[in-house]
Amino acid sequence: MGFLKMPFRLIMLVVLVQLLLLAMSCHRGTSRASTASAAHAQAKPGCLNRCGDVEIPYPFGTEPGCFLNEDFRITCNDTHFNPPKPFLWDSNIDVVNISIDGHLNVMQYIASDCYDRKGNSEPSYDATISLSDFTVSDTGNNLVVIGCDSYAIVSGFLGEDSYESGCRSTCDSLDYVTNGSCVGIGCCQIEIPGGLKELDVEALSYNNHTNVSSFNPCTYAFVVDQSEFHFTSNYLALGGIPDQFPMVLHWEITTNKTCEEEKICGLNASCDEPKDNNNTSSGYHCKCNKGCEGNPYLSDGCQDVNECEDPSLNNCTRTHICDNIPGSYTCRCRKGFHGDGTKDGRGCIPNQNTALKVALGVGISFVFATMIISWLHFLWKRRRYMKLKEKFFEQNGGRILQRELSKLQGQSSEKAKIFTEEEIKRVTNNYANVIGRGGSGDVYKGFLPDRTPVAVKKSNIVDHKKNDEFINELVVVSQINNRNVVRLLGCCLETQVPLLVYEFVGNGTLFEHIHEKDKGKATNNLSWEVRLKIAAETAGALSYLHSETNVPIIHRDVKSANILLDEKYTAKIFDFGASKLVPIDEIIKNTILKGTSGYLDPESCQTSKLTDKSDVYSFGVVLAELLTGEKALMSDGQEERSLAMHFLSSLEQNRLLEILDGRIVNDGNKKQLKEVARLTARCLSVRGKERPTMREVALELKGQYF
Template sequence: MVRRGCQAECGVVKIPYPFGIGRGCFLPGFDIACNTITNGSKVPLIGHGNIEVLNISLVDGLMQVKHFIAHDCYDGRGKRLRRNSPWMELGRTRSIRFSDTRNKFVAIGCDTRGYLTDMNRTFWTGCVSYCNNTSFVTNGTCSGIGCCETKIPKGLRNFTVELNSFHNHTYCSSFSPCSYAFLADSSFSFNASDFLTFRNVQMMPVTLEWAVGNKSCEEARGKKGYACVDVNSKCYDSTTVKGYHCNCSQGYEGNPYLPGGCQGAGSGFLFLCASLSWLYWILSKRRLIKLKEKFFQQNGGLLLQHHISSSIDDGRNDSIMRIYTSEELQRATNDYDDDCIIGQGGFGTVYKGTLSDQRVVAIKKSKIAAKGEIEQFINEVLLLSSINHKNVVKLLGCCLETQVPLLVFEFMSNGTLSHHIHDQGRRDSLSLENRLRIAAEAAEALAYLHSSLSTPIIHRDVKSTNILLDDSYTAKVSDFGTSRLVPFDRNCLTSLVRGTIGYLDPEYFQSGQFTDKSDVYGFGVVLIELLTGEKALSMNKSEEHRSLVKRFISCMNEGRLCEILDGRVRREGSMEQLMAVAELAERCLRLNGDERPTMREVATELQGMRMFTEHPWVGEEIEPLLAEPLLSEPAFYGVGHTTSDGDSSYSGLVPFNITR
């Protein structure tokens, strides 16, 4: 592909003759400089030595090079932060030009005027792009809303790009703080995410057309300097640039610009195979794009974009979630490699992934209901993304370009609570103090979901595997795959029974009606798991010991609590303290939901128990004040204990008997 003794490539780019590196290795005007850059790699350059070559095609007479993008950025208050006006000029030969059929001038931004002119300013062309929110922006089109484009002049050999704005981006700074303008290959497709991602993009590819000489084939043939020197080559007049091209005759392949460069090797068949493969790749890519667009709309993407745009317009930036592309999450999980799986359940598979910014996240392939519930799904996703509670796993964003929506959560490095209390070798890893703290944190999260949001959330699958632990072992409630929003004017909702056997509220199982007390029952099971170290359901045990709840209730009724307690729990806690926790769990597990405490009451009681565990002197200080009433009252007062007149106390200060 090159003259004998000449350099065949520079870095990763092949340099075929008539282009070449060094004296005697190229035709006039086709010289390439091979420069070493700061990281030690080599890049080919043309023009005035500043245009990087990406690819050279002999067959098509094309060359792809890089050029700088124009940026014009503001800080949100109208102050300009950055602006450049890049220019580009080709070399001495007049046979290399910017392709007017394969390139277009593009400007991106919501407050943007982009101009293209030549060095002598003999012409001006450009376009305007404007918008004050993203709801009207359409991906894939540059019609003037967020993105605009125009054709470039024929025969262009140099240009300068300039940018201006109408209002210094003050009306769109939250989602479009910059303007961008550049020559783009005709395959370039605009995406609304370009408003922000292009801030870090410095260069774009652009296509050049080239031809040999400045004569037609007929004028040049037989004359000195005629370039189609191989006997199996043919000459073709260029239709775009003054001059001609050389190609190998049918059945031959190689370099027609070199003697003996065209050789027969079944090239026609190979070319056919290559063409068919290329055509198949193009069609497959188009089908994939259409399929992703279909899934995006089917999964409520347009509705979600509208909500996000409304949040931006209303200034509610704290509730904005990220919409990820399928490619981003595919790369993050190494194409959903099995080694990245960190959890599986009835409502999805969870993968550990690393995003491009090196953030580690949990990516869940969710399963949602029929199309008719898309609006409810989007509303629930938006609500979950706005939850900002230290004991609830944060929803960071989602991807709707796949058949099954993908949800992206913050990653919890210490796994599930179940892992720490049930797995072999870890059963004694948590102290009683940590167990009470984790229980109190999980209860606080559920209480927040039930009573502190504008629209309450019932989790419907409270269990130890859905309570995660972060780096510092802080508890965070996760997995809202079965959750439902409950309007304040509805006491309960009816649905197909969903949940996990062993944690399922018997009242809900029988009636199909779930309330916040259904979550209280599931939490009661978690509480006795923490006390006993046993699983909620053990199929390998005898029938009478298979259900942890039944065994626990039996032990409580017969005064045999010690038999079922975990060894470390029994060693570290007093019987009064453990009995208080057990009685709280027993109340959570009552068959009648109305007799169970609320999650707010449970959280208050557990916080009181933690206070006594951490500061046992509290009981000693208040003992003299309560000594006289204790003489006439029953010996034991648990938190939330009901007195003889039916009154209840949830002060949280006296979790068990304070007398010594």
């Protein structure tokens, strides 16, 4: 099966290699684009290349000898601006971008005409720009008028002829004004022709804004690059509009001589023929020859492009040899191939001997690549498996467990075995034999390699919110060494849910023997003597937990269902998921209620305080079950009643013999039954201080039994 998957893995490897090559190609393309951009923006050697954020390419410049002529002089103002700002000549025309292709982006001040609420005029301003030999570009500049009682006039010269045009904008209310719409309602725009010089914009009002002064006291007008303008109704308010807007100018080199005579362009560059289209252009532009890039106005600004470095720039096949030549490239085939080496030509065809060698080489390479990929895949799967086990170890509280167990160093307890997931599957025959299901998990029967039966508890914890309970149970049980407590043999933490391995106790629970006749348990074998033995052993185990371990342990869920019986009816306590380690004489306050209804200490329920007397009360309910054969919550078909309260009430009314299990009344010592009943009542006292300790209970039951 692994071999069948090899072609897919090889394809994935090829795809990854191609993606890597593509990324390298893109990187080379980016580098080339960056280099080209830098070359285009080159200033004359020894001259300032930048003013603030704006690059200054030749024929523009900031110092004598750095610009072609006065038309291209840039003033870099670093006195009043930080960072410095470039301006055309000695004007206030703010330059924001210079393009080698003949475009110049500048900022233009706006014209305004404002009035107060009575219609009195305030200072107005016209926007005038004198462009020398530069002109307004034909790439989409618009005259824009903003206002609700407004119109504007733009004038200038188009070649030898004068030009004048205008646009009007009106509105009665802001309700009619739409953001982004400039069609005459609050905003009007018209396209102006390229080639205009000495541009003048005048803002005017029809009625001095008297009807709209509450929301629009001014007329604003300006020429703007239409791609950089987006109308908003905020512009209608006083002071709501910027001081400047961008527009695009056209520049070219004018001369009475030809471009070649003037030697305008550098090496590897040529002149664009002058265009005289409605008097919009009559000068020259330079451009790099095909196969070159850079600044064509510098003597050596256009450099040869190496098309062989970028596959997108050449037409050679993959098996080619690309040779770069000035302004172009050639393709030829490698040794062992013949043809012209081009994609749209004959390409490169392998010679006969070469084809055999290539086939053999490909075959060997494929086998070798298959072996390498298989090995890498194996290592990857192994690493992933190890990482997954580490992840589960962390999720299942492995670090917390290590920390808690380290606190118990030096204490006498058998070391629990750490099982692997594979060992657990072999022990349980892949979880085939379920012997119990509960709220905290499922229990499976299994056998160790020496055929010792075990019970494997698989926790239901998936969201890991109850990790502390699981780790608590593991820590508690690992330090217990008592014949009447189920012994922990080991654990497994490298699975998605944690696992605990216990000794197997195969005769069911005390609850089943007392209450579940329909399940075939040998209920009749629970004579009074056996019941007293079970009670004494359980009390002894709880006494051990309370007073004989290094740190006292409160079980918190003592009940007949948590007492297992072996074939000799020896009692064994289990399920320590809710248990607490409690320092001596300490009372746990504000504890979260744990346990089973019917067995819960009423004092703990009221005070939220946990003591060892909580286990005493729960054990008292178990004693009542042994004496009466009734469940902790009795049901008469309509409602449930507490066995503890029923037992205490019957004892007070001197009706003990009426509530005792008939099977033990006949074979038990009545005096002994009464003594155990009185002990049960003391355990069930509502006030914890009036209850005996588990040690006292164990000694009294042991005395009764022996």
